[in-house]
Amino acid sequence: MTDKLPHNLLALFAPRPALRYLNPIDHAPEARITNRLGGVGQFMDAFREYKDKDLFVDSGECWLQKKDRQKLEQKAKQKHLLEEGIKEYKPANDPNVRGDAFKTLFVARLNYEATEKDLESEFGRFGPIERIRIVKNPNEKKPKKKHTGYAFVVYEREKDMKGNNIYTLPSIR
The missing domain is CATH 3.30.70.330 (RRM (RNA recognition motif) domain)
Known part of the structure; x- marks a missing residue:
């Protein structure tokens, strides 16, 4: 089917030439030396030392519990303001309220x-x-x-x- 296309369109379907191989810039892959990797065990002493010096005290609540607690505290505060806050408010004593x-x-x-x-x-x-x-x-x-x-x-x-x-x-x- 493609043999019926004109030569300028057939040129679009021609394969591209292969890419030229270039040597790696830094080192040959077989000559590379990387750091030896170890396990977590070699860092356990550092972890224990960090834990002993850490000032963070675990409160025992996760972030979701903290968020729920803060919401409850906010609702209690708003309820208190609605019930007791209105009793405490005296507009006659407010210095910014002046005029009729x-x-x-x-x-x-x-x-x-x-x-x-x-x-x-x-x-x-x-x-x-x-x-x-x-x-x-x-x-x-x-x-x-x-x-x-x-x-x-x-x-x-x-x-x-x-x-x-x-x-x-x-x-x-």
């Missing part, structure tokens, strides 16, 4: 580059602003972001806050 809730506007999904000045220019046109607080994470040592992405704008009058139509505001991004 009816005059406060919650602003979310802020750009991380947004500042209080940007918020004041955007929200100040609806009425005089008493206070702006951009929430920052106090627990972070080296913050990756300047703030958490949300803020509270406290107006001087309640009607100014209610007159603030969020659908007419441009995006602060």
